[in-house]
Amino acid sequence: MASSPAVPKHLNFITGNKNKLAEVQAILAGVIELTNQNIDLVEIQGTVEEVTTDKARRAADAIQGPVLVEDTCLCFKAMNDLPGPYIKWFLLSLGPQNLHKMLSGFDDKSASAVCTFAYCEGPGHDPVLFQGRTEGKLVESRGSTVFGWDSCFEYEGLTYAEMEKAEKNKISHRGKALEKLKGWLAEQVQ
Numbered sequence: 001m002a003s004s005p006a007v008p009k010h011l012n013f014i015t016g017n018k019n020k021l022a023e024v025q026a027i028l029a030g031v032i033e034l035t036n037q038n039i040d041l042v043e044i045q046g047t048v049e050e051v052t053t054d055k056a057r058r059a060a061d062a063i064q065g066p067v068l069v070e071d072t073c074l075c076f077k078a079m080n081d082l083p084g085p086y087i088k089w090f091l092l093s094l095g096p097q098n099l100h101k102m103l104s105g106f107d108d109k110s111a112s113a114v115c116t117f118a119y120c121e122g123p124g125h126d127p128v129l130f131q132g133r134t135e136g137k138l139v140e141s142r143g144s145t146v147f148g149w150d151s152c153f154e155y156e157g158l159t160y161a162e163m164e165k166a167e168k169n170k171i172s173h174r175g176k177a178l179e180k181l182k183g184w185l186a187e188q189v190q
């Protein structure tokens, strides 16, 4: 039977995405020490839970120790939640200026941004998942295109790219997932 994970003293966030890292550093500042390693992990196909769980196991195997990983989805309601975990490849090929055209044949522009973190204590351990979701819609690009699809995801009238970073972190899929991670960390030390 799997035992519960030991309380981590710091988190080693395995990601190659500098923008994700900056947000996670900002949100977890003062909560727990964060280190980062950029390891190119194979990402399987499947549900976001399957993708993230597998990513955490691969990362723990690669560094032979405890890891935090994250996988982000952008899900279009009109497409029954696709592209989901495969958004990266659509964004890479279309670019933020053209992404909104994916829904041009649909009236329903609603989209969910979903962030799933997984903490894995080490090789052979079961990852623990923390998920956050923000509902919005896919729009024509507005604002800085520095981070992924931030300029195409509108929440309450503003795209993520039009918000101050701190405002985005308060309402974002990532901010919500990290609130759950913080709650879990607090429970572990009691």
Ligand SMILES: O=c1[nH]c(=O)c2ncn([C@@H]3O[C@H](COP(=O)(O)OP(=O)(O)OP(=O)(O)O)[C@@H](O)[C@H]3O)c2[nH]1
Residues within 6 Å of the ligand: 014, 015, 016, 017, 020, 043, 070, 071, 072, 073, 087, 088, 089, 091, 147, 148, 149, 150, 151, 160, 174
């Ligand atoms: O506008 C954005 N606002 C965000 O808040 C956000 N979070 C992730 N992304 C993008 O969505 C894809 C996820 O793929 P992803 O989870 O596999 O990430 P990644 O491959 O870049 O890094 P990682 O897998 O090494 O952690 C990648 O294209 C990311 O750039 C975002 N775009």
Ligand SMILES: [Mg+2]
Residues within 6 Å of the ligand: 043, 088
């Ligand atoms: Mg990735």
